[in-house]
Amino acid sequence: MVCQDSTYRILYRDVDQMGVLYYSRYLDLFEMGRTEWARSQGFSYRDMEEVLGLMLPVTEAHCRYRDSLRFDEVAVVRTTIAAWSRTTIRYAFEVFEQESQRLCATGEVELACLTRENPRPHALPEAFLAIMRRVAADKEGRKRA
Amino acid sequence: MVCQDSTYRILYRDVDQMGVLYYSRYLDLFEMGRTEWARSQGFSYRDMEEVLGLMLPVTEAHCRYRDSLRFDEVAVVRTTIAAWSRTTIRYAFEVFEQESQRLCATGEVELACLTRENPRPHALPEAFLAIMRRVAADKEGRKRA
Amino acid sequence: MVCQDSTYRILYRDVDQMGVLYYSRYLDLFEMGRTEWARSQGFSYRDMEEVLGLMLPVTEAHCRYRDSLRFDEVAVVRTTIAAWSRTTIRYAFEVFEQESQRLCATGEVELACLTRENPRPHALPEAFLAIMRRVAADKEGRKRA
Amino acid sequence: MVCQDSTYRILYRDVDQMGVLYYSRYLDLFEMGRTEWARSQGFSYRDMEEVLGLMLPVTEAHCRYRDSLRFDEVAVVRTTIAAWSRTTIRYAFEVFEQESQRLCATGEVELACLTRENPRPHALPEAFLAIMRRVAADKEGRKRA
Numbered sequence: 001m002v003c004q005d006s007t008y009r010i011l012y013r014d015v016d017q018m019g020v021l022y023y024s025r026y027l028d029l030f031e032m033g034r035t036e037w038a039r040s041q042g043f044s045y046r047d048m049e050e051v052l053g054l055m056l057p058v059t060e061a062h063c064r065y066r067d068s069l070r071f072d073e074v075a076v077v078r079t080t081i082a083a084w085s086r087t088t089i090r091y092a093f094e095v096f097e098q099e100s101q102r103l104c105a106t107g108e109v110e111l112a113c114l115t116r117e118n119p120r121p122h123a124l125p126e127a128f129l130a131i132m133r134r135v136a137a138d139k140e141g142r143k144r145a
Numbered sequence: 146m147v148c149q150d151s152t153y154r155i156l157y158r159d160v161d162q163m164g165v166l167y168y169s170r171y172l173d174l175f176e177m178g179r180t181e182w183a184r185s186q187g188f189s190y191r192d193m194e195e196v197l198g199l200m201l202p203v204t205e206a207h208c209r210y211r212d213s214l215r216f217d218e219v220a221v222v223r224t225t226i227a228a229w230s231r232t233t234i235r236y237a238f239e240v241f242e243q244e245s246q247r248l249c250a251t252g253e254v255e256l257a258c259l260t261r262e263n264p265r266p267h268a269l270p271e272a273f274l275a276i277m278r279r280v281a282a283d284k285e286g287r288k289r290a
Numbered sequence: 291m292v293c294q295d296s297t298y299r300i301l302y303r304d305v306d307q308m309g310v311l312y313y314s315r316y317l318d319l320f321e322m323g324r325t326e327w328a329r330s331q332g333f334s335y336r337d338m339e340e341v342l343g344l345m346l347p348v349t350e351a352h353c354r355y356r357d358s359l360r361f362d363e364v365a366v367v368r369t370t371i372a373a374w375s376r377t378t379i380r381y382a383f384e385v386f387e388q389e390s391q392r393l394c395a396t397g398e399v400e401l402a403c404l405t406r407e408n409p410r411p412h413a414l415p416e417a418f419l420a421i422m423r424r425v426a427a428d429k430e431g432r433k434r435a
Numbered sequence: 436m437v438c439q440d441s442t443y444r445i446l447y448r449d450v451d452q453m454g455v456l457y458y459s460r461y462l463d464l465f466e467m468g469r470t471e472w473a474r475s476q477g478f479s480y481r482d483m484e485e486v487l488g489l490m491l492p493v494t495e496a497h498c499r500y501r502d503s504l505r506f507d508e509v510a511v512v513r514t515t516i517a518a519w520s521r522t523t524i525r526y527a528f529e530v531f532e533q534e535s536q537r538l539c540a541t542g543e544v545e546l547a548c549l550t551r552e553n554p555r556p557h558a559l560p561e562a563f564l565a566i567m568r569r570v571a572a573d574k575e576g577r578k579r580a
Contacts, residue, residue: 044362060498169351204355217480254313361452
């Protein structure tokens with residue numbers, strides 16, 4: 001339950017003339033990863049904006065590139081929670097090529113919860129914080145096991 | 146005054162593994178072209194949305210690809226008005242490579258004016274229609290000359 | 291066998307500030323559609339380039355926009371063959387929103403087969419032409435049925 | 436000579452439904468910045484690939500987001516060299532909004548020089564290393580001044 005794998009097949013539009021996935025596209029994969037992660041936990045980003053009037057802009061992104069992904073290969077994005085507070089969340093990502101399982105990139109992205117109108121910091125939705133607590137408890141449980 | 150040239154230098158991110166500008170990027174260039182065209186006529190898309198509460202979604206796009214643009218080359222987008230009505234506008238584009246002046250693509254994009262809330266058709270802003278009339282008169286004048 | 295459905299969930303990165311899928315992204319969806327179509331017929335674009343030394347640049351693209359796709363909705367791209375010759379292929383696409391089945395866009399893309407080095411027209415790979423003939427026969431069969 | 440400013444006007448395609456420049460686009464701006472920086476120093480990335488058979492893939496990217504850029508605003512990307520070795524180069528970037536001069540993001544990108552065929556580490560081109568030495572000397576000079 002703590003980690004979530006999402007897949008994406010690399011299109012021609014995603015690679016550059018070196019024939020490999022362009023470096024900023026990994027951040028797009030990270031977005032796919034964290035949206036799928038939230039959905040797998042029963043939480044919808046869309047509702048957060050539309051129903052709760054909150055948004056989650058990125059405050060920091062980091063990516064380390066280790067190997068390349070090519071046209072028609074399938075990227076697997078493995079998403080976990082690296083850290084969280086009442087108003088922020090930090091995701092960690094690993095990107096693999098599906099067939100060979102070679103590790104292509106690792107990264108982290110931090111987001112902060114803001115009100116949508118007149119943006120200012122706001123607590124993450126309670127449903128989201130409940131997921132964080134459950135995930136953290138799960139981590140603790142695994143450490144003790 | 147009738148046509149407007151905008152330039153964009155092709156980045157690594159814009160080309161695919163054939164080493165040429167990816168086909169959907171031409172539509173991005175067309176957006177640059179029509180925004181610059183409007184600005185050159187004293188009209189701001191941004192104001193239209195924010196001040197007038199209108200939007201201009203694309204209803205049709207067409208592109209014919211003739212030659213390729215490569216990394217580090219400069220694309221020149223030449224924008225003109227192909228047709229217009231009280232609620233729609235149709236732009237025509239030619240994309241050249243700056244140095245050789247070779248023609249790389251031609252295209253057309255049609256947009257329709259809608260209200261931003263509860264979208265339904267709406268007349269283009271009067272300031273915009275005034276530009277259309279001026280441009281059309283200019284065209285007529287050139288035909289007679 | 292004649293038509294192929296591919297799906298893609300709309301990311302935040304894909305929508306513009308009107309909150310809808312940006313118009314050039316439909317051409318990216320079309321690429322996904324035609325690559326998946328070819329794969330479903332047992333043909334790999336990747337092999338064509340790497341093994342056969344051929345490429346398939348787009349010569350013409352057209353899209354008519356009918357309705358919008360929003361963040362987190364799933365686009366279904368339905369791909370069929372509209373026409374083909376010994377050196378060209380023309381795909382037709384319909385894009386639906388998965389849940390409501392509303393039609394959001396229709397389009398066509400034509401590609402021409404070229405040699406990769408010193409690009410000049412070349413017959414499509416025999417394996418690809420065999421698929422075209424099978425699909426065309428299938429169409430004929432359906433017309434007669 | 437040490438720093439270089441490049442500008443880019445934000446298109447509709449670049450913003451997301453929060454109405455601000457999408458987070459991965461900053462990495463695209465960084466590419467524009469470092470390409471322009473190299474050109475301003477008399478060095479062409481294109482030649483490096485085509486003439487010297489070398490390439491410069493990104494090995495690490497980092498971005499801290501401070502404020503947002505909106506549609507039609509002009510981004511100014513300020514590029515400097517943060518560090519370099521015989522086979523790697525690390526650029527630092529600041530992104531401002533042109534009119535207000537507000538700082539929107541800071542970042543760093545590291546690239547490593549590889550041979551294009553059978554990629555393995557290779558010294559940066561001598562012309563490029565000469566620029567690095569000149570820039571470093573310039574920095575020293577400014578420190579002493």
